[in-house]
Amino acid sequence: GNSVTQMEGPVTLSEEAFLTINCTYTATGYPSLFWYVQYPGEGLQLLLKATKADDKGSNKGFEATYRKETTSFHLEKGSVQVSDSAVYFCALRGVNRDDKIIFGKGTRLHILP
Amino acid sequence: EPEVTQTPSHQVTQMGQEVILRCVPISNHLYFYWYRQILGQKVEFLVSFYNNEISEKSEIFDDQFSVERPDGSNFTLKIRSTKLEDSAMYFCASSVPGQGAPSYGYTFGSGTRLTVV
Numbered sequence: 001g002n003s004v005t006q007m008e009g010p011v012t013l014s015e016e017a018f019l020t021i022n023c024t025y026t027a028t029g030y031p032s033l034f035w036y037v038q039y040p041g042e043g044l045q046l047l048l049k050a051t052k053a054d055d056k057g058s059n060k061g062f063e064a065t066y067r068k069e070t071t072s073f074h075l076e077k078g079s080v081q082v083s084d085s086a087v088y089f090c091a092l093r094g095v096n097r098d099d100k101i102i103f104g105k106g107t108r109l110h111i112l113p
Numbered sequence: 114e115p116e117v118t119q120t121p122s123h124q125v126t127q128m129g130q131e132v133i134l135r136c137v138p139i140s141n142h143l144y145f146y147w148y149r150q151i152l153g154q155k156v157e158f159l160v161s162f163y164n165n166e167i168s169e170k171s172e173i174f175d176d177q178f179s180v181e182r183p184d185g186s187n188f189t190l191k192i193r194s195t196k197l198e199d200s201a202m203y204f205c206a207s208s209v210p211g212q213g214a215p216s217y218g219y220t221f222g223s224g225t226r227l228t229v230v
Contacts, residue, residue: 034218043119043223044156044204089156093218100146100169101206101219103156 002027006090006104013080014112021075021107023064023090033057033066033073034091034101044089047075082111115139119205119222126195126229134190134225136205145188146206146219147180149173156204162188195229202226 007022025031035047035057048057053068062077075088090104118137126132138145147159160170162180179191188207192199203226206219 032218036218036221044206044221046218046220049218091218100158100161102158105155 002031002092002094002099002102004090004092004102004104006088006107009087009106009108010110011107012110012112015082016079017111019075019077019080019084019109021088021090021109023073023075023104025071025073025090025092027071027092027094029095030068031092031094031099033064034093035062035064035073035075036089036091036103038087038089038106040086047088080109080111082113085109085111115220117205117207117220117222119203119225121225122223123226124228126227128197128229129194132192132195132227134192134203134205134227136188136190136222137186138188138205138207139209139220140186142207142209142220144168144208145180145182146208147190148204148206148221149201150204150224151201159190159203192227195227197229200227200229 003026005024032051034049036044037047038044048059050057050066055066057064064073064075087106087108089106091101093099093101120135145162148156150156158171160174161168177193181189202224204224205222208219
């Protein structure tokens with residue numbers, strides 16, 4: 001079945017550091033890939049998505065590229081801010097209309113001022 | 114921007130009591146979902162609902178759980194007899210199918226934190 005594996009947290013960085021959160025997936029065909037973010041005390045917000053190979057999703061300075069050859073969708077940001085502190089979830093949705101979104105375990109990110 | 118609304122934001126209940134968690138999905142969406150997140154853990158799928166019936170449910174969604182769309186706007190999750198281990202954040206989500214439907218993400222509500230004591 002489909003699955004998502006993302007790097008364990010917590011990840012602690014200083015402000016303006018470069019961020020990478022690794023995510024790999026297992027799925028048949030070309031699933032859609034997502035990053036969701038959960039700020040403290042809040043719900044899940046869609047951060048970005050990509051729906052086909054080599055697509056790059058981007059939002060709020062974050063980027064992730066759909067790599068079919070490595071089955072990866074790593075999240076990157078060039079210069080993080082304290083306000084980026086949150087839990088980040090990699091997720092995928094399979095190719096069939098009824099396929100549900102499944103999530104990775106989440107990576108907690110702490111940004112120090 | 115359209116939102117998925119969940120009420121209440123926090124509910125405390127005694128073990129063995131029934132609870133109903135309420136959700137108002139986005140009005141033109143056709144697929145509805147419940148997920149839960151035990152504190153600090155993974156977001157887990159519970160159930161999906163389409164065309165007034167359950168389309169898929171997980172092993173977690175046992176006979177204690179039920180869902181309903183009573184009036185065309187609300188989507189509810191009922192837990193018949195709560196257990197301590199039901200304490201979690203419950204998220205409602207909705208999605209609209211269409212061309213390339215799987216490329217749609219879901220819109221999630223802000224969650225209901227259920228605490229069973």
